[in-house]
Amino acid sequence: MAGAGSGYFLRAVERRSGVELRIKQRSAGDVGCVVWDAALVLAKYLETSGFYRDGLHSFTGKSVVELGSGTGVVGLMASALGAHVTVTDLEELQDLLNININDNKHLVTGSIQAKVLKWGETVKDLPPDPDYILLADCIYYEQSLEPLLRTINELTGRKTCIICCYEERTMGNNPKIERRFFKLLQTDFDIEEIPLDRQDEEYRSEDIHILHIKRKRRHQGIVTLK
Numbered sequence: 001m002a003g004a005g006s007g008y009f010l011r012a013v014e015r016r017s018g019v020e021l022r023i024k025q026r027s028a029g030d031v032g033c034v035v036w037d038a039a040l041v042l043a044k045y046l047e048t049s050g051f052y053r054d055g056l057h058s059f060t061g062k063s064v065v066e067l068g069s070g071t072g073v074v075g076l077m078a079s080a081l082g083a084h085v086t087v088t089d090l091e092e093l094q095d096l097l098n099i100n101i102n103d104n105k106h107l108v109t110g111s112i113q114a115k116v117l118k119w120g121e122t123v124k125d126l127p128p129d130p131d132y133i134l135l136a137d138c139i140y141y142e143q144s145l146e147p148l149l150r151t152i153n154e155l156t157g158r159k160t161c162i163i164c165c166y167e168e169r170t171m172g173n174n175p176k177i178e179r180r181f182f183k184l185l186q187t188d189f190d191i192e193e194i195p196l197d198r199q200d201e202e203y204r205s206e207d208i209h210i211l212h213i214k215r216k217r218r219h220q221g222i223v224t225l226k
Ligand SMILES: C[S@@+](CC[C@H](N)C(=O)[O-])C[C@H]1O[C@@H](n2cnc3c(N)ncnc32)[C@H](O)[C@@H]1O
Pocket: 030, 031, 032, 033, 034, 035, 036, 037, 038, 039, 067, 068, 069, 070, 071, 088, 089, 090, 093, 117, 118, 119, 135, 136, 137, 138, 140, 144, 147
C-alpha cells in the first residue's frame, strides 16, 4: 500500500479490465475508515460473469443503495459498472466517501452520490424500490440489528435484490449476533447463498459469505390459489 498524503493510506482495487479503483482509508477513526475483506469480496463479485446478460452488465442503469458503505469501495465498483448508486453511512463518514467518489469519478459510468443514513431512522431522498441494496460487513454489533432490519425493510421493494457479504467470525458475541440477525431476517425474506465457484476466482474465502436476499412472495401481496 502506498502513502496517500497525511492521515490516509491507499488501497488499490484492480478491476478485471486492469484499471484500478483507488480508495483512501484513514489511519485514525472508526471501523468504516478502512476497506474490509468482505467489501473486497463483494466488489469483485459484482464484476463476475453471472452479472452479464446479452453482453450488458446487469448493473447498467440500475438503482443501487449501499448501507454502511465505509470507504465506498463497493458502491464505487457498482457505479463503475453502470449503476446509479447512493452510498450511505453515518455523518462522520461523509467526508471520506466524498473524497473517494471524487478520486474515482473518471471510472464512473453510471452515477454516485453519498448520503447520511443512520439505520433505524426514517429513510429520506433514496430511490424507492431500488434494484439492489448492497451490504458489506454490516452485521457486527447487537444494538444495530433491529435498526438495520427496519431500514432494510423500509427500503426493500418487490423487485429489490439485497446482496449481503459478511465475514463469519467465531470470536466473542459474533456467532450469536449473526444467528440472531438471520433469524429475524428470515421472517420476511428468503436467503440464497452464492457458492464459492460463482464468486471471483481470487477474492473469495470459505469464511466470507455472499447472500442474495429477496422479500418473501407472501409479503408482496401475491396470493397463490390452489
Ligand atoms: C465494518 S464497517 C464496513 C464498512 C464497509 N462496508 C466495508 O466493508 O469496508 C461497518 C460500517 O457500518 C457503518 N455503521 C455502523 N453502525 C451504523 C448505523 N447505526 N447506521 C449507519 N451506518 C452504520 C459504519 O460507520 C461502517 O462504515
